[in-house]
Every structure is written in structure tokens, then in C-alpha cells.
Amino acid sequence: MVLESLGGRITGALRKMTNSTVIDEEALKEMLKEIAHALLEADVNIKSVVELRKNVTNRVNLEELAAGVNKRKLIQKAVFDELCSMLDPGTKPVQMKRGKPNVVMFVGLQGNGKTTSCVKYAYYHQRKGWKACLVCADTFRAGAFDQLKQSATKAKVPFYGSYTETDPVKIAADGVDRFRNEGYDLIIVDTSGRHKQEDSLFAEMEQMAQAVDPNDIIFVMDSAIGQAAHDQAQAFKSKVKVGSVIITKLDGHAKGGGALSAVSATESPITFIGTGEHIDEFEPFNTQNFVGRLLGMGDVSGLVNTIKEAGLHENVEMVKRITEGIFTLRDMYDQFDSLAKLGPLNKVMGMLPGMSEMMQNAKGVDGSVRIKRFQHIMDSMTVDEMENPKMNFTQSRKERIARGCGRHPQEVEELLMEYKRFSKVVGKVGKMSKKNMNIDQLSRNTSQTFQ
Numbered sequence: 001m002v003l004e005s006l007g008g009r010i011t012g013a014l015r016k017m018t019n020s021t022v023i024d025e026e027a028l029k030e031m032l033k034e035i036a037h038a039l040l041e042a043d044v045n046i047k048s049v050v051e052l053r054k055n056v057t058n059r060v061n062l063e064e065l066a067a068g069v070n071k072r073k074l075i076q077k078a079v080f081d082e083l084c085s086m087l088d089p090g091t092k093p094v095q096m097k098r099g100k101p102n103v104v105m106f107v108g109l110q111g112n113g114k115t116t117s118c119v120k121y122a123y124y125h126q127r128k129g130w131k132a133c134l135v136c137a138d139t140f141r142a143g144a145f146d147q148l149k150q151s152a153t154k155a156k157v158p159f160y161g162s163y164t165e166t167d168p169v170k171i172a173a174d175g176v177d178r179f180r181n182e183g184y185d186l187i188i189v190d191t192s193g194r195h196k197q198e199d200s201l202f203a204e205m206e207q208m209a210q211a212v213d214p215n216d217i218i219f220v221m222d223s224a225i226g227q228a229a230h231d232q233a234q235a236f237k238s239k240v241k242v243g244s245v246i247i248t249k250l251d252g253h254a255k256g257g258g259a260l261s262a263v264s265a266t267e268s269p270i271t272f273i274g275t276g277e278h279i280d281e282f283e284p285f286n287t288q289n290f291v292g293r294l295l296g297m298g299d300v301s302g303l304v305n306t307i308k309e310a311g312l313h314e315n316v317e318m319v320k321r322i323t324e325g326i327f328t329l330r331d332m333y334d335q336f337d338s339l340a341k342l343g344p345l346n347k348v349m350g351m352l353p354g355m356s357e358m359m360q361n362a363k364g365v366d367g368s369v370r371i372k373r374f375q376h377i378m379d380s381m382t383v384d385e386m387e388n389p390k391m392n393f394t395q396s397r398k399e400r401i402a403r404g405c406g407r408h409p410q411e412v413e414e415l416l417m418e419y420k421r422f423s424k425v426v427g428k429v430g431k432m433s434k435k436n437m438n439i440d441q442l443s444r445n446t447s448q449t450f451q
């Protein structure tokens, strides 16, 4: 899961507070201190962390709260909202109109994943019915055109570039003109990577923006950039009209907080995140769903999208059951199977309510190994044990199951505990669905999942 350890630590701090006998100023302070440490370690800039701490404290005035007010819910909601506002600059993504030539220019530092993201972006939109194409205006890096050509060919996206022309502005203008005339409605321009100190490259970027007059300029930022993110983002924003941000490599870095929180410097929303090198390891970004996932609350809408995109219709049934709150050990087993089909387990896990926590609980054991082990244990259960949610798992029953699969009874116990915790969350999602809450409300309603 994206930023797994950060999410785990924040959830841990919240849980510790909710489990304490009295929730007073001291407990709140302690929890905020722990959350602040976790955010700083993930490289979120200090100003944002101080702000988050101050805002939660101001919102939750424990002394003034009337008796009967659920302090836990209030605090959890405040933390959730503040994390969302840290990631949300309050601006809307640029809207593009189908059937007209929309030009999107990608900018960013070299090596941050710009070219990869251009192709992913083209591929994503092409699958949604856009007539997408790519222009390679990176003449600075040797092999840039070949790289784009190769991945564009693989993705079956038309491309334009030149081995002989050395002026990137001319290539961009020619490529855009050509695709405009050919009726493409999404023309993506990849540019050279540049650094804020490289004045001439920055001037060239401005010229290119003037020449192609883009509808949107996307700033691509590597999640590993850490504290430098803010200054870099600001430098790009001050030269060209950045309208959206893509954060890449969120699969590999615990330090992604720097890039995520730098979004305020660009005053532009994060629209996509890159979660791997592969072309479809690219996800649309929604702040509330992302924070929901970070805090182990799941991302039901993200899961539904993944299922739709993978074309696995049988899994719609699985989501239906989740949203209805029905959950037996058999469901858990089937879900593990279905999840495996959806792609790398770690990727989809965080989207299921309660699942990212299950991965967290693995304590060093790879989440997917743990899940296989759980399935192995379930293989030695009877039909009744698997399908009766009210089954009484006595000690002798647990020992029999353990013997059947050659594992320790303690591991059977562990599985049953996860099942209990997981089904509780699923039950809550079900209740919320019955109340006809939409996905955003589900995600926002943090308290439902933390209790």
C-alpha cells in the first residue's frame, strides 16, 4: 500500500488514544505528537505538520464539549479532515472537452517519471475512449525519443518526434499542429527534465508553453524527492501555468509525504499517482479516498474502479456483498482469491476497508504470504465452519484445524481474529450503504471504521 508505514502509524496513534480510559488534553496532545512524528518522518514539510496539529487542537476543544459528545469521533474526524485539507489545494482539475484538440504539456525534473507518466496518461485516456497521442519534445536527454517511441508503440499510442531537429520548441509546435489537423483530442507533449537552477531550460519551457498553448500543464514529481519538493514545485509554478500534479513512485517510498504536501505550492490538485513502472500502475487521485486508504478505512470506489478496469465482473458480486455487510470466512477466502486476480495483492489491499491494517499486522511477513497462509488454514475447515458466521470456534476445533494444515493453533486464532475485525468493518460499510451514504460520505465518516 502507498505510504503503508505512515498510515499504520497514524492509525496506531488514533487507536491508542481511543483506547485510553480518559480522553483529555494530555491524550490528545500525545496522539498529535505521534502523528506529527510520523508525518515528519514521511518528509511532510514542517509547516504543514505544525498547521495540522494546531488546527486539530483548535477544532477539538475538549473543555467546551458538552457531555455526551463522542470525543473519539470528533477527534478522528478532525484528523481525517486536516489530512485531506493538507493534500487538497482547493482548486479543481482542468476540465477537457472531448472532440476538441486538448493539449497537455508534461513538465518536471529529470528522472522523476515524466516520460513514463506521459505514456501511462495517454494509455489511461485511450482506454476511456479518448483519441490520444504523444509528442516527444525532449531533445536534451539522449535516447528520450527512443524511450517514448518504444513505450508508445507498446501501448499502441501514436507518437511524433525527431532524430534530427534540435529545437524542442519547434518539435512540440510541429507535433501538436500535425495531431490537431489529424483530429486527435488529447495531444500529450513530453518535455525535457529540468531543475530549478537551470535558467535556460526554464526559459525554453516557457517558450514551449507559448508555442503549443496547452489546456493543462502537468507537473510530475517523484515521491522520493522529500523536502526539496516544495521549492521545486514553486519554481515550476512560477514559470508556467501548472494546472495539475502527478506524483510518481508512490509504490516504493515511505517518504512520499514531501511530494504530497508540496501540492500546496503548486496550487493545483494531484490528479494521478504512479504506483509502479508498469503502464497500468497509474491511478486517478481522490483526496478523500486516498486518506481513507492511508488510514486503513479502505477505498471502496477505488476498488470498484479497479474491478471495472480489470473487467472482472464476478468481483462485482464481491463488492456487492461487502457493501451489504455480509461476510463469512468463505467470503474472506473468495475475496483473497479475487484480489489475487486483480493484480499485485499489495496494490488492491489498501482499497478494501480494514485490509491495509491486516497487511500492517503482518509484522514483517509479506502481506500476500500471510494471506496465502490464511487460505491454507481455511482449506482445512469444514463447510459449516466456512459458511456459518455464528460458528463457535472452540479450542478443540481450532486444534483440529491446525493439525489439518500443519500450522500452530495460535495461527488459527490469529486468522479468526482478523476475520472478526475485518467482518466488523465490512458490517459497518454495509450499514452505511444501507443508509444510502455515497462513497465520499463513507470515506469521510472516519469514526465508523475506527471504533
Ligand code: GDP
Pocket (backbone or CB within 6 Å): 108, 109, 110, 111, 112, 113, 114, 115, 116, 117, 193, 248, 249, 250, 251, 252, 273, 274, 275, 276, 277
Ligand atoms: P523522466 O526523466 O522524468 O522522463 O523519467 P522516466 O519516465 O524516464 O522515469 C525514470 C525511472 O522511473 C524509470 O526507470 C521508470 O520506470 C521509473 N518510474 C516512473 N514512474 C514510476 C512509478 O510510478 N513507480 C516506479 N516504481 N517507477 C517509476
